[in-house]
Amino acid sequence: MLTFGIEEEFVLLDRSTLVPVPIAADIQRALANFNFGRTVVQSEFLRCQLEYSSPVLMHFDEAAQALWDFRSAVAQCADEYGVVVAGVGTSFRNPAQAMVTEEGRYIAIAESIGILASEHYINGLHIHVGVPGREAGVVSLNYLRQWLPTLLAMSANSPFWCGQDTGFSSWRAIQYRRWSSAGCPPEFIDAIDYEKRILALIGLGVTPDKGSISWSARLSARHPTVEIRVADAQLDPSTTLLLALIVRALVLASMTQSETVPPDPAPELLDAGLWHAARYGLSAQLVHPLHHRLVPASEAVQSLLDAAHLALEVLGDLAIVTALAEQLLLVGTGADRQRLAFNTAGKVGLASFLARSIRNDSSADLPLAGHLGPNDPRPLESDSLD
Template identity: 80%
Template sequence: MLTFGIEEEFVLLDRATLVPVPIAADIQRGLATFGFGPDIVHSEFLRCQVEYCSPVLMQFDEAAQALWDFRSVLAACAEEYGAVVAGVGTSFMNPVRPMVTENSRYREIAECIGLLASEHYINGLHIHVGVPSREAGIVSLNFLRRWLPTVLAMSANSPYWCGQDTWFSSWRAIQYRRWSTAGCPPEFVDATDYDQRIQALIGMGITPDEGSISWSARLSARHPTVEVRVADAQLNPSTTLLLALLIRAIVLTSMAHPGTVKPGQDPELLDAALWHAARYGLSAQLVHPLHHSLMPASEAVQSLLDTMQQALEVSGDLAIVTALTEQLLLVGTGADRQRLAFNTAGQKGLASFLAKAVRSESSAHLPVTGHLGPNDPRPMESDSLS
């Protein structure tokens, strides 16, 4: 069974204005008193962000417990400062000036990107899946490409920017397109080809090191994993868990018959499909990942489930993934739910909704699949921006 790890980014907001507040260092000190030290909770590019790096995981129920435990403590720490902690791809409002974390790497990036530093208020969900070798990782990376737009649509959770509705479901994905490496990764011949092309990018644009490669999926610079970075940060743990299990199933499917993995779509189609997914989420049509034509979003999602069914059965995740997918299609994406909260009760209603959503489901209320599997207590280590 393939292991997986979860990196969740959260933004800290003023409860009244929903403007990000630079209290991450204070929150991290509070988290450390509950056992969530710097090996588990990391600083991010901005002083209003914190990132949780999970242990190396095997099973749904241990992942659910880990996410709930952290989110509940994080929310309590934020409440002590009168702040709301939100799992959103973009915050509702942005401050006038950037809040870059005092870190030499982040300062270097901020100097490189100029005005973009004041607009990088974005938060992501990164899923790592363990692979036995870099060659296997390249097979998985090539296979993943066609499924990234569907995963983005399912994760879409950033409709607002500077207090306005963007009309996009994932404005974070659009913001990220301005970076020098972003969007769908190219296809690679093998691991050597990957390494050579990565090294050629170092020093260009916003790429001071391998960890700043910002494709929607890549090989991790630190771990023997494929890292999928296409998703927005998530409101509640159930969608995070759904995406993690689906991404593991995609990687497992690619490894089951590596010689039969078909070439991915043309890059212009994938790029357009990612933009389309960012615009509409699950609220309209999506580009079908196999037929390359527009069809109802539910059909594209069903194609993902059908293709990964055998892998989900092997991992024991088919029932829970099916249930969580049906729930997502019923209640809508995070973007849909944020809009509903705002349209119902305005900014105050959105603030209340975000405060409740971050820990809206205890692990006891999430369906579980059986006994805990072996758990490697080492946390994932992040080297990435949102």
């Protein structure tokens, strides 16, 4: 039974303008009253961002409880301060200047990236899966590469930028491509090769340390985990849970894969596939993860589910993942739902939708309620920037 953990980033927004507001430190202090201390809720690159690090988890029930508890608490704190807390990959509109958190590492990074600091209003979802060692982690990384575009398409939740519809489903993914080590990781020979190659990146571009490696999937610098970083921050906990359970199943599948696994796709196909997924999400065709040709999005998602099927059965997650995946294909990605809210009722409608989504109110028919369990007290520590 592989453990997993979830890091969710949230942004605090003005209710009327949907512009980020720099009160993350105030919300952090308020969350302490709900027993969410600074080992669980970390500051992020900007003073309008918070990151929640879950306990180390084993089962859907406890993961659902952990996400629900935190989101309920942070929503209540946001209400008290008169702001909206949102799980979105990008804000609807951004302020003119950066709100860099006054911590040494963040300040140093901001100084090194120039004007990019004022445009880094992006929020991600990071999923950790425990692995028995670095060698197993590299095997999983190599296997996961082919699935990253499909996972990005399923998680796409950032259609807006500077008050406009970008035409992309994940504008966060496009923004993040500008960083020096962003994108799909290369294929590695073994753990020694992995270590050698990440050490060569230290000091280049925006990579002052191992924790700033920005690949869409990597080995964690702090934990014995594979860390999948391709996803946008999510509107509601149900989609977060779907992605986390699928990623865990794929890691397990990588450890039990047969000799008939298709050859590793060319890096240019994976890179183009990531761009294509960022553009369209699930609203059009996607690159098939195994055959590398355009197919309906539902077919690409089904290919992923087929690859994870046996692992999901072993882990006891097949029924809930199947239900959540069907729901996602039915109601659309976060980007689709944000667009619908904005096109229906403008900024007021979008603000109301985001405020409801944080508690899952906007998708109450998802199979989340009733699947609750105890929390593991061990939180993850974030080593992320995005």
